[in-house]
Every structure is written in C-alpha cells, then in structure tokens.
Amino acid sequence: MLKATPVPEARNGADTRERIFDAAEALFLEHGFDGTSMRMVTARAGANLAAVNYHFGGKDGLFREMLARRLDPLHEARLALLGERRRGARGRSLGCEEVLAAMFIPALALARDPARGGRDFLRLLGRAYVDPSPVLREFLSARYAPTIETFKEAFAAALPGIPRRELAWRLHFMLGALAYTLAGADAWRLIAALDPPPCPSAPPAAGARDTEDDERLLARLAPFLIAGLRAPLPDLGAPAAAPAAQRTRAGTA
Amino acid sequence: MLKATPVPEARNGADTRERIFDAAEALFLEHGFDGTSMRMVTARAGANLAAVNYHFGGKDGLFREMLARRLDPLHEARLALLGERRRGARGRSLGCEEVLAAMFIPALALARDPARGGRDFLRLLGRAYVDPSPVLREFLSARYAPTIETFKEAFAAALPGIPRRELAWRLHFMLGALAYTLAGADAWRLIAALDPPPCPSAPPAAGARDTEDDERLLARLAPFLIAGLRAPLPDLGAPAAAPAAQRTRAGTA
DNA sequence: GTCTATACCACGATAGAC
DNA sequence: GTCTATCGTGGTATAGAC
Helix, strand or coil, X not given: CCCCCXXXXXXXXXXXXXXHHHHHHHHHHHHHHHHCCHHHHHHHHCCCHHHHHHHHCCHHHXXXXXXXXXXXXXXXXXXXXXXXXXXXXXXXXXXXXXXXXXXXXXXXXXXXXXXXXXXXHHHXXXXXXXXXXXXXXXXXXXXXXXXXXXHHHHHHHHCCCXXXXXXXXXXXXXXXXXXXXXXXXXXHHHHHHHXXXXXXXXXXXXXXXXXXXXXXXXXXXXXXXXXXXXXXXXXXXXXXXXXCCHHHHHCCC | CCCCCCCHHHCCHHHHHHHHHHHHHHHHHHHHHHHCCHHHHHHHHCCCHHHHHHHHCCHHHHXXXXXXXXXXXXXXXXXXXXXXXXXXXXXXXXXXXXXXXXXXXXXXXXXXXXXCCCCCHHHHHHHHHHCCCHHHHHHHHHHHHHHHHHHHHHHHHHCCCCCHHHHHHHHHHHHHHHHHHHHCHHHHHHHHHHCCCCCCCCCXXXXXXCHHHHHHHHHHHHHHXXXXXXXXXXXXXXXXXXXXXXXXXXXXX
C-alpha cells in the first residue's frame, strides 16, 4: 500500500546500519511498530530487504536496537543527574520537583542534540511507550525497570505521606499522561492550534516539532503531575468482609 | 434474544454479526487493531473470512462498528448524567468532582452490565484510545468530539481560574493518564501485585478484570486527576527576544 | 563479513460461483 | 448470505555474489 520513496544516497559499506536506523525511526514515528514494514524501511534506507535480517536478526531486533540507541543515553543521563542532585543535597532528601526535573531535563537536552536524539526525540519516546506491540512493551519494561525503580525510590523519599502502593499507581498515571502527550499525533496539532509559539516567523514543516514546543509542553505538564502526585489519598471502600485482618498497615506502608 | 446454538451447523445469518463482534472485541483487547487479523476473527467466530467484508465492508468498518456498539451508549449516558446533575444544581455551577463523576459513573455502570459492556469494557475503552491506528484515531475523534466539547465546557465552568488553553492541555493530560491506565496490559499485573482485592476467594482467569478492580482503580485515579486540573498555572517563559536559546526551566525546579 | 536475489507462507481485499 | 479462488503485500529464511 504505502511505498516509501527510495533516497538515492551513497550506499557505501559500514553505515548501512545507521541508515536503516534512521529510516526505521522516521517510519516508526508515523506508522508505529505494526504499521511499519521492512520493505518501507529498506527502501527508504536504500538497502536490501534482507539486510535487516542480517544486521538485526529481524524486525523485532531492529526496533529494539533502534530504541536502545536513543533511550540508553537518556536513562544514563537521568540516573547521572539524579545522583548529582542527591550529592548536592547533602543528606536533605530531594523535593518532588527536583526528582521530576531529573527526568525531564535530560530528555530536553537530548531533544536539542541532533547526534543523540534530535527534534523528534520526545515524540519517539512517547510513541515507544504507547505502542501496543508486545515486542516493544516487553523490551521497554525489562530494559528500563532499574531506572524506574530508582526514581520510584526518589519519589517515595520526596513524598513520605503517600503509601507505597498508592505511589506506584500514581507513577503509572504519570507515565500515562507523559507518554500519551509526547506521542501525540494530535498533540502536534494541539500545539499549533492552541499554543502558538512567541515567534511564529516560519511555519515549521508538518510533522516536525520544535524543541521550543517540547519545552513549553513539559512546562505545562510538570505542575499537573506534581499536583497529582501530592493529591489527597483516595477513599477506597473499606473491605468490611470476613478477612478483615490486613487493613491496619494501609496507612503507612 | 437467545444466543441459542454456538454449534457450527446453526450459523444462520442474523447473529453472525454478533459473533464476529464478540470475537473481534476479545482479539482487539489482546492484540490491538493492526495485530488482529481477519483470519483470527473469523476463525474464532466460526464464520468465513469473506463474511467480514460482506457484513462490514472490511476490517476498518468492522472495528468502527464494534467500537460504536460499546461507546455510543457510554457517551449517551455520560451526557445524560451531566445534564441531570446540571438541572439538579439549579443555576449553581457544577464542581470539578461532579463533572468527573459524570464521566466515570456511566463507564462503571456499563462495566457491570454484561449486555452493553461487560467486565472488559474499560479495558476496551482504554485500548481504543491508545491504539495508534489512524483508522481508530480518526473515528474516535470525529464521532465523540461533541461529548468532549460538552465536558470541556463543564470543566471550564468548574475551574474558572484556568485559562482556556491551559484547560485544553490538562484535559489532554487527563485523557492520557486515563486511557493508558485502562488499556494497561500491565495495569492488570499491577492490580494483582500491588492491590489485592479484599476477598481473594477465587483467582480470576488470566486477562479478565473484575469490576471491583476497575472501581478501585478509578477511585485512585480521580484524586490524582482533580489535583492536576486544579494545579497552579505553569510559568511559561516570557516570549523574550532571544530565539530559543533559553536554559531549561521545564522542571519548575 | 556485507550484501543481494529470491522463494516461502500468512495477511487483507475482492470477484464470482453456489 | 456464504463460500472458494486469487491478487498484491507483509515478515522471514537461505543460497550465493562480492
């Protein structure tokens, strides 16, 4: 159905991998995992269909490595910044905003660096986290679980009033709002329609998103998420039934 | 209204549509739009491959009608409940919690009604809103835009301090957290691991979710969302002269 | 070691027989 | 209404060229 236009490039040897990565990334942004065919990718990269199988072992391997290329540096930078802030705090535990900043700032930095992320970096991140394909879901949760765990600890220290289970849920809600917003095929339209940038000098090409937009977007998102994390605890109905033994610990896990 | 025989020989016409609907719904929950093949659907429904094309005009039509079967009653009930509460308020404008309740309560009611929704109703809703397929995205945004607009008005009246653009964004964040959480293939695991129901009498079949779980989930989500909607306004950098060389302030740190 | 050509089976869609 | 046959395209696997 959809044929990607072949790009007549110099197809000299060893950077075939990189060309395939770039093609896969661009197509994944537009069509998702299932919607992106190997034939589209290889045509756009100017490579042979079988090259993907040779270099990455198949479609699954290609997309896993494609994501790791972008997300490994992100999670590394996040952990580094969190550790740095912790050391700078000298015993005092970090505030909720500081922990969230340790998540956001490296992401914005990579979005400004064309070599390690680029303009569409945050959209890629969001698309990856909302994609329904089991391949991507398993890869992401397995590979980046340690980072999430570390940040969960940091948020727990910053929000001593929130029980552990409740905090786990709230981080899940947070991730949902974040991923869904960044992924937005429509968030892009929303930005244009609702939130014109201060300098509308040149209308950007369709589909491209400025890091300026991303910055404003995360600036809007941050207060929303922080207020949600600090929200009053929910009133879950009392168990009331026969096995009424375990409810005492719910307050301060 | 007897479903009568699920036996292959009594496959006379009329309820073929229903069997296909049910099969498509179950498969969509597990594999999403792109991941569900017509061959899977028709095999499970005991129908011929071409039957889908005959009854629904193709895969797109099948999934559109499948979603409308569940979501039309939901949006109808939401609008009805919102109108009812407004009339009951006699001029006083509704509170934020009341508007949110007009979204949540009909959804939970349908999840309790096997005829119009059923156990997996909320998961279906979430999956539909998270699915990246353009077919579903366009259908959902086109068909249910009026409801969203009405609720946006109601939230705007309940939150007079929030500018219109900011409110639009916050509803977008809200929808993200909601859809992502309800869709969760993993949210189901989270429920089991973190939030055991008070009466773990019979372990439910894998993949099935109890309406009890859904109720607790939305009870946790509501305070998070309401606090986010009421959050202090973000500090978007002033449209200063210099072109986008600002240092990060996105974390509000 | 890198890449190409090609064959294989499953997918969605459709035409036409029953 | 239902079915079979068929077409173009999807991911994958392999044999062999450079």
